[in-house]
Amino acid sequence: DQQVKQNSPSLSVQEGRISILNCDYTNSMFDYFLWYKKYPAEGPTFLISISSIKDKNEDGRFTVFLNKSAKHLSLHIVPSQPGDSAVYFCAAKGGSGSARQLTFGSGTQLTVLP
Amino acid sequence: KAGVTQTPRYLIKTRGQQVTLSCSPISGHRSVSWYQQTPGQGLQFLFEYFSETQRNKGNFPGRFSGRQFSNSRSEMNVSTLELGDSALYLCASSFGPSASGANVLTFGAGSRLTVL
Numbered sequence: 001d002q003q004v005k006q007n008s009p010s011l012s013v014q015e016g017r018i019s020i021l022n023c024d025y026t027n028s029m030f031d032y033f034l035w036y037k038k039y040p041a042e043g044p045t046f047l048i049s050i051s052s053i054k055d056k057n058e059d060g061r062f063t064v065f066l067n068k069s070a071k072h073l074s075l076h077i078v079p080s081q082p083g084d085s086a087v088y089f090c091a092a093k094g095g096s097g098s099a100r101q102l103t104f105g106s107g108t109q110l111t112v113l114p
Numbered sequence: 115k116a117g118v119t120q121t122p123r124y125l126i127k128t129r130g131q132q133v134t135l136s137c138s139p140i141s142g143h144r145s146v147s148w149y150q151q152t153p154g155q156g157l158q159f160l161f162e163y164f165s166e167t168q169r170n171k172g173n174f175p176g177r178f179s180g181r182q183f184s185n186s187r188s189e190m191n192v193s194t195l196e197l198g199d200s201a202l203y204l205c206a207s208s209f210g211p212s213a214s215g216a217n218v219l220t221f222g223a224g225s226r227l228t229v230l
Binding site (some may be wrong): 006009032034036041042043044045046049051089093094095100101102103104105106107 | 118147149154155156157159170204206211212213214215216218219220221222223224
């Protein structure tokens with residue numbers, strides 16, 4: 001049972017345009033969400049996060065939006081740059097006590113075309 | 115500040131063998147999590163150790179095991195290797211349990227295992 005889903009395995013965007021990466025979740029207990037970026041031959045690196053008490057968090061060119069009623073998370077990159085080409089994973093935390101877990105999606109390969 | 119160090123970076127084994135992978139977390143981090151990455155499967159959670167205790171375990175067979183030492187360094191072991199175990203194995207550390215609060219995982223570069 002995939003509780004965190006990234007339904008688009010890949011996305012191509014022109015340099016300078018907006019990249020929108022989407023993530024859906026099924027567990028209403030999730031209360032903290034993160035995005036990680038991964039380049040080939042490297043481990044994922046943390047990008048941005050958002051708590052469920054917010055609906056938007058911004059950090060430079062990166063903005064994460066959370067729609068709790070739709071159980072939907074999105075990452076906007078504006079403007080997109082070729083160096084943003086990487087695999088993006090969304091992740092969610094939820095549950096209580098020892099049952100609290102961190103769950104990753106399957107990733108979306110973003111390619112920014114020059 | 116040194117990052118998360120995984121050794122070896124690459125290794126080739128044959129079916130039936132066993133393998134041990136090592137992870138040194140960031141200094142001061144007490145939680146170590148292990149993930150398997152295969153194409154199209156994203157990051158599959160293996161297990162997490164916090165203060166030498168296994169905190170959580172993913173849905174993997176008993177051939178996959180791990181441990182954490184008093185200095186927070188961790189090892190994972192895979193016995194009786196199968197072809198399907200070929201993957202990138204990622205270790206990540208955090209100060210507290212990975213799922214608590216705003217803890218953020220810091221990943222190592224991974225150990226690429228090929229099973230022939």
